[in-house]
Amino acid sequence: MPLLAALLQDADVADFVVTPDQRVSRHELLGRAAALAGELSGKRIVAVNATPGLETIVAVTAALLAGVPIVPIPPDAGDVERAHILTDSGAELINASLSRTTTSDVPPEPDPDLPGLILYTSGTTGAPKGVVLSRAALAADLDALAAAWQWTADDTLVHGLPLYHVHGLVLGVLGPLRIGSRLRHTTKPTPSAYAETPGSMYFGVPTVWSRIAAAPAAARALRPARLLVSGSAPLPVPVFDALAELTGQAPVERYGMTETLITVSARADGERRAGHVGLPLRDVHTRLVDEAGNPLPDDGVSIGHLQVCGPTLLDGYLRGDGVRPAELVDGWFPTGDVATIGPDGWHRIVGRASTDLIKSGGYRIGAGEVEDALLLHPAVHEAAVVGTPHLDLGEQVTAFVVADPVAPEELIAFVAGRLAAHKRPRAVHLVPSLPRNAMGKVQKKQLTAG
Incomplete structure (x- = not known):
């Protein structure tokens, strides 16, 4: 199945993607992205200034249609960070605002093993590193999340998260393009923007949910939604409880990182437990080890280093003209996080080991x-x-x-x-x-x- 399967469907969908100042149907989005894909064909790597809005969505879609890896650059990156990303990746910066023409000539589907995205880490332990994610890994993660969250084309996803991270870009944009749900990107994830935008699913980080919980009228406006998803950092228990009371449902928490995509989550039709991030997604495996690498029990008490394996792992880190494979431990990726796992498989993330x-x-x-x-x-x-x-x-x-x-x-x-x-x-x-x-x-x- 093509990575952006829903985008390529014959039937058009009006208002498929809506931002505060633009709206496009599914075919309009495909036409614009296909036209830009024609211009990108044959390039090694491209980069886009990932401002919130339709232009970034079109540019990323175009690169994926063309089979050209794309690097989204944070729009607020300073000169040093921007220069590092462009120099390190060797990417050609494209002007997304020029993607206004359309065509019906859609390129053939690229090989699923090819790189799709190159996302740069935050650089907390040194210069930001380019994480190479294959098209197959992106597809596997989105399909696993669709199963866990019962995410379908009947949904309308609302969020205002940045378009250069896993949460806002992979889940928040590529998810709708693969699954078929409508997307409403509010540009900013404010309580008023979420409250004023009807949807069935809402994505947010803890800061967003904390502000919504502190605005009771905005929180109550989300009662018609079926799923409130929190990630990218632990959700404080008081915020979890406040959302459950104000919206009528507890939020779904999930865990992941740039190198692994999303690997653990609560389920739409299952328990939602404060302070915990749920169970491994389909085909994902996890384990805890001590400092010496010895396995620790899943007893809900032992705190250990979390390792994961599965189809969502990165190809490696970009290095010059090639990719340096990640340093795995017998096939397991060391996340750098510490956690506990209960006898029932539920994970609680303690945080970064460091x-x-x-x-x-x-x-x-x-x-x-x-x-x-x-x-x-x-x-x-x-x-x-x-x-x-x-x-x-x-x-x-x-x-x-x-x-x-x-x-x-x-x-x-x-x-x-x-x-x-x-x-x-x-x-x-x-x-x-x-x-x-x-x-x-x-x-x-x-x-x-x-």
Whole structure:
């Protein structure tokens, strides 16, 4: 089946993709993308300034039709980041705003093993790396998600996420083009934009859902939807609970990363458990290992390094004119995240091994559990927990909190009354805000840099 199977169907669909200032039918989108695909044919790699809007959607679609890998560049990337991406990939930057002509001449379907997208990582551990994702991996992931979420052509997907990440681009654009659901891209993921745009599915990151939960009228406007999906970072339990109460349904959480696409998710017709991301998708396998690589039990308690394998893994990282394969461990991809897996297979992501697994006094403490406890305090709005050096303990639990006026000692005692004593913060810093990236993830290394 072609990667963009629904886009190639004979029957037209009016208002297939709608943005605040443009709307196109399925055939109009295909015609514009096919015309641009003709211009891209034969190019090695192309890049697009991935501004939110129809032009980016057309450009990515065109490259996929032409079988040319495309690199979406964040529109807010600074000069250094943009130059690195273009130089590292060797991509030719195309002007997406010129994609106005149409044609009925659609190129033949490219080989599924060819690269489809090259997505650059956030660069938190060095210069951003180009992750090469095959067309087959993209198709496998979207089909698995369609099964898990009962996602069909009868759905209307609404989101305003950036068009250069897995969440907003692969799931949020290629999903409709493969499955056939209508797409409403709101440009920005604001509570008012979501509330004013009718749909059956809504995608958001925790920051988006937190703002919607804080706007009860907007949240209640989403009651007709059948699925609210949260990802890209852990959803705080208080936000999960507030959404469930205001919208009449608990959100579906899922887990993935650029290198693996989405691998674990709750199901549309199954349980939705606060603080957990669900079960592996079809044909995806997961396991936990300790620091020495020894398997850990799925007991819901043991915290281990999460590894995954399956058809959604990257081909490798772009290097010069070729692709450097990812360093797998007996076929398993080390995600760099730590997690627990319960006897029933449900996954709870503790966080990044480098920042969210705190080793204090011989204990292994997950930062997320402490953050959730802090968020239960009525004065606390946001919380980020990290391990900081301690002469006796190795690391101590340290919290950075955005809150109404409250004494740090009160917050320490509050957590100590709800979790084991060794999990309480030994230091609490009240801050005006937490540093976040475009997808709403807290940049914890910035908190400890000073």
